[in-house]
Amino acid sequence: MSNDFIAIGHIDDIPQRGARCVNTGFGRIAVFRTAADEVFAIDDRCPHKGGPLSEGLVHGQAVTCPLHNMVISLESGAALGADEGAVQTYPVRVEDGRLSIALSALPMAAE
Template sequence: MSNWIEVGTVNDIPKLGARVVKSMRGDIAVFRTADDEIFAIVDSCPHSGGPLSQGIVHGKAVACPLHNWNIDLETGDVLDPDHGCARVIPVSSKDGIVRIYVEAEATGTHG
């Protein structure tokens, strides 16, 4: 079974905006730049957990809506002068269909 899941089309994501995808491991923000590039990162600012999906996209970065930290959408790195990193999620956009890679969920019991 593939861990790539279809989350919609490029046009489902607003330009310079985001769409939130729910997963068992937390929300994932899928972003679209002005040039129709697609990126995905965990929807939580490393500073204080703000919803990055509600931030302003500029270039290949997003500004957190709580304290204006800027996160690079390609690497997840927080841009200077602040420091930190958000987890990047692999994303694919082919023929207008957007897919993200989600880690397999643990099954069974451990003991």
């Protein structure tokens, strides 16, 4: 794998059980920090009604959409429970508190 990660900030920029967004040419990516300081990146649009997942409640390794309570796995991007649908996930690296995201996972990088 090539060294194609780009810097997106510091882990301290994101509150525990919170998120911040990275704007890209194709949409927003929500970067989440769990209570255990794990970091995940997924599309910021719920597959149900397009709700802003970055404004949802983080619990464990999941986020609940603020619009209709759909629960999304931060690890896999899949809707949990009886719900259907999924969001794209993106590899995130944490090194000495610095966050970076894989460029190869971004759709525009594949063009």
